[in-house]
Amino acid sequence: MDIDWSEATEAALLRQGRIRIPAELPREERVGLLLGGLLREKISVRNRTIQVVVRAADWPFLRGFITSLVQSDDAEDEPAEIAVTCYWNKYFKLSLEGPLPDIAPVSKEYSGVEATSVGITAFLTSGIGEPAAISGNIRRARERCSSNDLLILTPAASDVEIEQLKAYLYEDRIYDAHLLVGAAPKNQHLVRRFLRQNASENLTEDTYALPSFLDQVRDRYREYRAGDLPSPLW
Amino acid sequence: MNLIPTDIEFERLSASEDAAYMLKKITGGGSGRTGAVFEARFIAFCILEEAIDAKTYETPLADVRLGVQVRSYIDDFIVARKRTVNWYEIKSGETITWESGERRTIAENFVSQMVLDLGRGLDASYHLVVPTRRVETDLEASRSYKVRDVKINMLPNTDDIDDIETEYSWFPRDLWRLIPLHAPRRDFKDLYVGLQGVVLNLPNNVLRDLEHIAKALHDRYEGAFTCIHDASLQPRTREVLERVPGVKVAVCGDQLHFRCTKPTVRGKVDGCRIGELSGNSFEQEIQLRIPTTWDALAPILWRDYGGH
Numbered sequence A: 001m002d003i004d005w006s007e008a009t010e011a012a013l014l015r016q017g018r019i020r021i022p023a024e025l026p027r028e029e030r031v032g033l034l035l036g037g038l039l040r041e042k043i044s045v046r047n048r049t050i051q052v053v054v055r056a057a058d059w060p061f062l063r064g065f066i067t068s069l070v071q072s073d074d075a076e077d078e079p080a081e082i083a084v085t086c087y088w089n090k091y092f093k094l095s096l097e098g099p100l101p102d103i104a105p106v107s108k109e110y111s112g113v114e115a116t117s118v119g120i121t122a123f124l125t126s127g128i129g130e131p132a133a134i135s136g137n138i139r140r141a142r143e144r145c146s147s148n149d150l151l152i153l154t155p156a157a158s159d160v161e162i163e164q165l166k167a168y169l170y171e172d173r174i175y176d177a178h179l180l181v182g183a184a185p186k187n188q189h190l191v192r193r194f195l196r197q198n199a200s201e202n203l204t205e206d207t208y209a210l211p212s213f214l215d216q217v218r219d220r221y222r223e224y225r226a227g228d229l230p231s232p233l234w
Numbered sequence B: 001m002n003l004i005p006t007d008i009e010f011e012r013l014s015a016s017e018d019a020a021y022m023l024k025k026i027t028g029g030g031s032g033r034t035g036a037v038f039e040a041r042f043i044a045f046c047i048l049e050e051a052i053d054a055k056t057y058e059t060p061l062a063d064v065r066l067g068v069q070v071r072s073y074i075d076d077f078i079v080a081r082k083r084t085v086n087w088y089e090i091k092s093g094e095t096i097t098w099e100s101g102e103r104r105t106i107a108e109n110f111v112s113q114m115v116l117d118l119g120r121g122l123d124a125s126y127h128l129v130v131p132t133r134r135v136e137t138d139l140e141a142s143r144s145y146k147v148r149d150v151k152i153n154m155l156p157n158t159d160d161i162d163d164i165e166t167e168y169s170w171f172p173r174d175l176w177r178l179i180p181l182h183a184p185r186r187d188f189k190d191l192y193v194g195l196q197g198v199v200l201n202l203p204n205n206v207l208r209d210l211e212h213i214a215k216a217l218h219d220r221y222e223g224a225f226t227c228i229h230d231a232s233l234q235p236r237t238r239e240v241l242e243r244v245p246g247v248k249v250a251v252c253g254d255q256l257h258f259r260c261t262k263p264t265v266r267g268k269v270d271g272c273r274i275g276e277l278s279g280n281s282f283e284q285e286i287q288l289r290i291p292t293t294w295d296a297l298a299p300i301l302w303r304d305y306g307g308h
Helices: A008-014 A027-042 A056-070 A131-144 A159-171 A185-194 A205-225 B007-013 B016-024 B032-056 B106-120 B133-142 B161-167 B170-175 B186-200 B210-220 B235-243 B277-289 B294-302
Strands: A002-005 A049-055 A081-089 A106-111 A117-124 A146-156 A177-183 B064-068 B077-081 B084-090 B123-130 B150-154 B207-209 B247-252 B255-260 B265-268
Touching: A027 A056, A027 A117, A027 A146, A027 A177, A049 A056, A049 A131, A056 A081, A056 A117, A056 A205, A081 A131, A081 A205, A106 A131, A106 A205, A117 A131, A131 A146, A131 A159, A131 B186, A146 A185, A159 A177, A177 A185, A205 B294, B007 B016, B007 B106, B016 B106, B032 B064, B032 B077, B032 B084, B032 B170, B032 B186, B032 B210, B064 B210, B084 B106, B106 B123, B123 B133, B133 B150, B161 B170, B161 B186, B170 B186, B186 B210, B207 B210, B235 B247, B235 B277, B277 B294
Parallel strands: A002 A177, A049 A081, A049 A117, A117 A146, A146 A177, B084 B123, B123 B150
Antiparallel strands: A081 A106, A106 B265, B064 B077, B064 B207, B077 B084, B247 B255, B255 B265
8 A cells, every 4th residue: 555645634723724625614525625726736537537435524624625525726627527436334343352344334325426436535534543434435436436645634644554544555455545634743733623533333324315416416516516506516 | 962062971972081071171272263163163154054044944043052162072063953963073174184183183182972873872973174175085085984974064264255156156156045046155254253252251061042143144244244034024015115216125034125226235133023013113114105206215124214
């Protein structure tokens, strides 16, 4: 697994104003915007299909992330399609009490991807403290549809968590993941003061509305690409 | 009759030196991390096989009894149906031979167990479980006539369902019976590992039936998994649910699974046990509200019904 660090998240969270992100937006949305920016720095999204994989617990990051993917000075640089896959997990830390790995069974799954292969799979998460949910969900998404590039985006990650995640990805036969971290490990505690990791089970009440909403986002973006809508944003 | 041999039976039915060894033997544990994990994997695999069988042939779950670290010569795992018994010796090592063992060899333990069972009039079969085909072939080639009736079983030492499929093609295919409606295969791995968590917490030297294990599985993972017989929905509930465009439902164990084509969603209703209190309140909700669109149905499916 390759790893890229960035100072972007810290900058946005700790030194607001030096970055062109409106400070009045909710914190999660700002971080989502930054992680989207990180993705675009790392890889060209031009005319490619992007599958965003996310746990239902992390959906507050999604709005900013998608916004930053479709914000571009040149329409030619925009992705061909944006589809979200969302998992409602539970998490059981079996590794705490014995030799077994953690498990993250899925209770519900939404998939907005209709094709059997996409260009980029981006796993967006508030933290990698639940590695079984990350590797398991990526493997599930891969089972339904393959992708050329796989990126995992998180605002902060400690060295221990990264080592654990590597082991889980390896067990799930995922060898091509690329981790993009918003803040270096030495600044992790600073970021965590402002932004906590969401536990899989820590859901807001209204996540039932996500599937319909995400379908609308995808369809709206399609219409925009076809020239029927002036803006891709909802 | 007790399926686990008693001290008196050891003394009466075994050779005197065997009995002397047995009465001093400390059973359970000591096999190390790799050994314990492989044992748990094999036992979980057997439990899944038995649970799928019980569902397919609609036999009562209480008919199958299982025991781990039983006090006997062959001690790792026992599966019993009435008076038919399967003894399993599970060896994770890749250099196992019939002569392996510190105080007594594997072959000696099998022979002592056969003599004892013969005396007790049990209808028993004997299995040695190994992790690779190579060990299996070596053991087949080197066995003596005394252990000719021991079956050698191979299970890949992995949690990955695809790896197990290369040896047991029925395994992932039949697991649909426990997680239906186009579940991704990766879900089966969670079930498999989860069941291993239950196995590692089973008490030593006690026989438990499948019903007990199914309950432990349900309780430990708050209803995330189930392996009991399928309940059924009230016809009226099913009718209302399936009238919503694109929606399909299936009851698996006591869980209600659903699938929709627009939007593409699948999953199960949390804390809803069909046929129990929580299931009834769900069905009541459906029958009262009569949702006709996905948007009206979704909030009802997403609610947690408490699991009572």
